Amino acid sequence: MPGTQLLMTFPVTATSHSLADYRARGGYATLMKVLEKMAPQDVTKEVAASGILGHGGAAFAAGRKWAVIKLDDGQPHYLCANADEGEPGTFKDRWILEHNPHMLIEGMLISAYALQVRNAFVYIRGEFDLPYRRLAAAVEEAYAAGLLGEGILGVDFSCDLVVYRGAGSYVCGEASGLLSSLEGKRGYPRNRPPRLTVKGLYQMPTVVNNVETLTNVTAILALGAEAFKKVGTPKSPGTQLCSISGHIARPGVYEIEHGYPLKKFLFEDCGGMPAGAKLKCIIPGGISTKVLTAPEIEPVTYDHASFAKAGSSLGSGGMIVIAEGTCMVRLLQVMLRFYHHESCGQCTPCREGMGWMHRIIDRIVASRGRPEDIEQLYQISRWNDGNTICGMGDAAGYAAIGILDKYRDEFEHWITHGRSRFDGNLEVVGNA
Amino acid sequence: MPEIFINGQSVQAADNQSVLEAARASGYYIPYFCWHPKLSVAGNCRICVVQVEGRSWVEIACNMPVTEGLRVFTDSDLVKAHRKMVMQFLTLNHPVDCGICDKAGECTLQDYHYAYNGAPSISHEPKVRSTKFHDLSARIVLDNERCIVCSRCVRFTHEISKSCALGIKHRGDESLVRASEDGALDRDPYSDNVVDICPVGALLSRQFLHKARVWYLKPTPSVCPGCARGCTVQIWHRKPEWRLKALDPKQNARIDRVTPLENPAVNGPWICNKGRDLAAILERARAEAPMLKGKPVELAAAIDAARRLLGAAKRPVALVSSWGSNEELAAFKSALSARVDAFVKEDSTPAPGERLDDDLLIRADKNPNTTAARALFAQLPNPAVFPADTDLVLVWGEGFDFARIPAGARIIFLNAWLQPENGHADVFFPVSIQTERPGHYTNFQGVVSAFEPCFPKPPGVADAESLFAALGAQGQP
Numbered sequence: 001m002p003g004t005q006l007l008m009t010f011p012v013t014a015t016s017h018s019l020a021d022y023r024a025r026g027g028y029a030t031l032m033k034v035l036e037k038m039a040p041q042d043v044t045k046e047v048a049a050s051g052i053l054g055h056g057g058a059a060f061a062a063g064r065k066w067a068v069i070k071l072d073d074g075q076p077h078y079l080c081a082n083a084d085e086g087e088p089g090t091f092k093d094r095w096i097l098e099h100n101p102h103m104l105i106e107g108m109l110i111s112a113y114a115l116q117v118r119n120a121f122v123y124i125r126g127e128f129d130l131p132y133r134r135l136a137a138a139v140e141e142a143y144a145a146g147l148l149g150e151g152i153l154g155v156d157f158s159c160d161l162v163v164y165r166g167a168g169s170y171v172c173g174e175a176s177g178l179l180s181s182l183e184g185k186r187g188y189p190r191n192r193p194p195r196l197t198v199k200g201l202y203q204m205p206t207v208v209n210n211v212e213t214l215t216n217v218t219a220i221l222a223l224g225a226e227a228f229k230k231v232g233t234p235k236s237p238g239t240q241l242c243s244i245s246g247h248i249a250r251p252g253v254y255e256i257e258h259g260y261p262l263k264k265f266l267f268e269d270c271g272g273m274p275a276g277a278k279l280k281c282i283i284p285g286g287i288s289t290k291v292l293t294a295p296e297i298e299p300v301t302y303d304h305a306s307f308a309k310a311g312s313s314l315g316s317g318g319m320i321v322i323a324e325g326t327c328m329v330r331l332l333q334v335m336l337r338f339y340h341h342e343s344c345g346q347c348t349p350c351r352e353g354m355g356w357m358h359r360i361i362d363r364i365v366a367s368r369g370r371p372e373d374i375e376q377l378y379q380i381s382r383w384n385d386g387n388t389i390c391g392m393g394d395a396a397g398y399a400a401i402g403i404l405d406k407y408r409d410e411f412e413h414w415i416t417h418g419r420s421r422f423d424g425n426l427e428v429v430g431n432a
Numbered sequence: 433m434p435e436i437f438i439n440g441q442s443v444q445a446a447d448n449q450s451v452l453e454a455a456r457a458s459g460y461y462i463p464y465f466c467w468h469p470k471l472s473v474a475g476n477c478r479i480c481v482v483q484v485e486g487r488s489w490v491e492i493a494c495n496m497p498v499t500e501g502l503r504v505f506t507d508s509d510l511v512k513a514h515r516k517m518v519m520q521f522l523t524l525n526h527p528v529d530c531g532i533c534d535k536a537g538e539c540t541l542q543d544y545h546y547a548y549n550g551a552p553s554i555s556h557e558p559k560v561r562s563t564k565f566h567d568l569s570a571r572i573v574l575d576n577e578r579c580i581v582c583s584r585c586v587r588f589t590h591e592i593s594k595s596c597a598l599g600i601k602h603r604g605d606e607s608l609v610r611a612s613e614d615g616a617l618d619r620d621p622y623s624d625n626v627v628d629i630c631p632v633g634a635l636l637s638r639q640f641l642h643k644a645r646v647w648y649l650k651p652t653p654s655v656c657p658g659c660a661r662g663c664t665v666q667i668w669h670r671k672p673e674w675r676l677k678a679l680d681p682k683q684n685a686r687i688d689r690v691t692p693l694e695n696p697a698v699n700g701p702w703i704c705n706k707g708r709d710l711a712a713i714l715e716r717a718r719a720e721a722p723m724l725k726g727k728p729v730e731l732a733a734a735i736d737a738a739r740r741l742l743g744a745a746k747r748p749v750a751l752v753s754s755w756g757s758n759e760e761l762a763a764f765k766s767a768l769s770a771r772v773d774a775f776v777k778e779d780s781t782p783a784p785g786e787r788l789d790d791d792l793l794i795r796a797d798k799n800p801n802t803t804a805a806r807a808l809f810a811q812l813p814n815p816a817v818f819p820a821d822t823d824l825v826l827v828w829g830e831g832f833d834f835a836r837i838p839a840g841a842r843i844i845f846l847n848a849w850l851q852p853e854n855g856h857a858d859v860f861f862p863v864s865i866q867t868e869r870p871g872h873y874t875n876f877q878g879v880v881s882a883f884e885p886c887f888p889k890p891p892g893v894a895d896a897e898s899l900f901a902a903l904g905a906q907g908q909p
Contacts, residue, residue, distance in 0.1 A: 169603075186600065191475040191495045345581060345600070345607035347476040352521040355605040359557040370556065379554075383517045386489050387478055 003257025285315020
């Protein structure tokens with residue numbers, strides 16, 4: 001296993017997700033400790049001191065997000081777990097929801113206590129079936145055991161948890177779009193300012209955190225911030241659940257301690273490439289992060305700083321491994337089709353730009369490309385960068401620019417030859 | 433009162449203003465599609481960008497709160513490049529069919545194209561095709577290809593008319609504005625405002641569809657007589673210099689459309705659909721000849737007859753129109769009130785199914801000038817009881833049942849419309865309507881609004897104001 005484990009600490013069995021098993025592993029002891037011995041402010045301080053970065057993709061410090069909430073502002077606060085795990089290649093939160101739902105509930109209760117939240121929500125993506133059933137069952141168990149509702153564990157603290165199923169939209173994984181959807185409106189992201197921690201759900205201060213971040217809160221409070229910081233690297237404390245898929249021998253969800261060498265993880269823990277294929281590149285954390293070529297990942301360790309240094313980001317931890325012989329033009333086509341399909345259509349650059357890029361790449365693949373198409377893809381990507389309401393427009397642009405920068409020759413090949421470089425046909429060299 | 437700097441010039445902004453509002457209030461123009469002064473901020477069109485000094489990126493002005501000492505530029509190179517980019521995106525799938533679009537000439541997209549883009553599309557792709565001539569309601573057609581999904585219309589129905597009649601369905605470049613349920617927009621009496629606030633030619637009025645190019649029309653300020661709110665409107669009709677010679681001459685004296693005339697004291701930028709349909713009220717068949725017991729006569733002969741009747745009457749009673757202008761009511765008062773008992777008459781009553789009143793504009797009193805009339809004259813008791821010895825009744829305006837007039841009393845009738853009662857009167861005068869004369873109405877709040885003539889009076893028609901002066905003149909006819 002790649003380093004210290006904080007969440008995957010137990011063997012998965014038929015009952016390991018149940019309350020009884022979770023309690024046997026020491027579950028809800030941390031919550032009891034927190035409710036009995038700690039003031040809400042101290043919990044927030046502990047989380048801030050741990051230095052934990054959000055696990056949703058943007059790696060925003062959870063402590064800084066929480067610090068915006070003023071406990072004495074007289075307004076209701078809301079907490080929402082973002083379980084709308086829609087980033088292609090990412091399926092790590094699913095593992096938590098399926099196998100360790102009580103650790104999430106415990107983490108949410110601790111967070112709710114720290115932020116003085118009476119009503120907490122889990123926004124779970126509609127396509128999740130087993131995860132939803134497991135989580136809903138866990139919430140019922142928790143209610144029955146007095147862990148949710150009025151007077152939790154006999155203490156003067158009440159919190160209700162609502163599990164809300166999304167209807168299957170990528171953009172509802174964006175925090176403000178998620179809240180719009182949760183309010184029953186169309187899942188349109190909102191303009192900032194105001195930030196969600198100032199005006200979020202029903203215009204009240206709201207904290208939206210990723211499932212893994214909230215689950216880690218349990219670990220932070222169980223170990224203490226000091227011990228938690230010893231795991232991982234100083235700048236990226238803790239671990240990351242990584243869902244790895246693509247051309248890899250043992251795909252799945254792994255918990256990686258930050259700072260673990262990436263090549264070692266790929267070739268030892270995951271068993272390397274299947275059938276002796278050669279590594280071409282990886283998409284490190286969901287398709288919105290820039291690809292890293294095989295030479296580029298040589299020095300990379302699995303933490304935020306190292307990925308940033310290599311020119312990409314750890315993102316949401318959804319790694320896709322791509323073997324030599326894969327056509328990057330087709331890969332980009334698949335990605336742009338996704339972004340076109342999922343653009344909410346609210347703001348102009350993304351609504352028009354995603355379809356435009358998709359039509360250009362479709363035309364290239366249909367062997368009707370023009371030399372200026374590559375430049376136009378760049379231009380649309382740059383036009384989207386920073387000009388949209390939410391980050392999706394930027395993300396699509398990064399993804400396209402990353403592939404175009406590194407594999408421009410494959411695009412040029414398709415445009416000039418009318419076919420993929422990897423279609424298995426021999427290259428005709430020279431004037432035969 | 434934060435002080436901000438726009439293009440280096442100091443501007444006093446109000447608290448809680450956005451940069452866009454502060455700039456507009458001080459005469460700096462920042463382009464916008466989705467922003468509207470009366471609607472919430474959507475921030476989706478992305479053209480209102482400004483650059484904050486020292487930043488290498490642009491931000492939307494409609495959602496940027498003013499802060500003390502903020503320095504923004506509305507026309508830096510980056511801002512210009514960004515606007516050009518937004519225009520490229522907006523025209524990417526827009527059909528650019530201005531030649532057959534009713535909005536051409538008053539279209540924000542068209543104006544901004546010339547102001548901020550000026551270049552053809554850089555795209556080679558076929559345009560996304562979508563629905564044309566989609567009937568959102570019986571009154572409004574939607575061209576989805578022209579729509580730029582600014583969501584103004586959706587926000588209008590949610591925030592102003594509160595009918596929630598519109599929404600957006602589907603995603604991305606397939607987004608469609610649609611009625612939230614069948615007939616939802618038909619039930620919204622303010623629905624036509626979405627045509628005005630549409631920044632492009634997507635939402636079009638069925639009435640006005642392909643009727644005229646707007647540059648051949650001119651707006652004349654007027655007041656809607658539909659209810660006591662007295663919304664100020666613009667009546668659009670053919671410019672005299674663009675008079676049509678070959679076709680039906682009525683086209684030159686016809687109400688082509690009615691739009692709101694923004695008036696913060698009365699109606700803001702909105703009017704209801706009844707105001708749009710002024711043609712249904714004002715273009716009914718007109719009475720054009722004075723008559724004595726149904727026989728057409730010269731105006732002078734009719735005046736003589738009426739003066740004789742008035743002089744002979746022992747107990748004359750008058751019913752004053754609540755559609756008369758302030759000037760006409762004053763003329764009646766000074767000319768005749770010493771000799772007749774005058775009462776205010778309710779010319780029009782709510783039609784079956786018409787919305788009676790609401791919180792936005794519509795008032796239960798369906799007459800434009802009841803306030804001014806009641807200030808001068810008593811109200812007719814209800815039910816209308818005439819003094820027993822009434823021997824002459826002067827009826828001004830429509831909507832009064834002649835059967836209620838005591839038997840044997842003579843009738844002088846002033847009416848603009850061709851109606852059967854006209855022939856039953858002893859003396860009948862055809863009078864002008866508000867599109868043929870200037871005047872003022874006083875609305876229920878006491879706000880006085882002016883209307884101006886759009887068309888010449890038909891021959892044979894008199895102004896009530898001059899008639900009253902003639903009827904009240906001293907001396908024997």
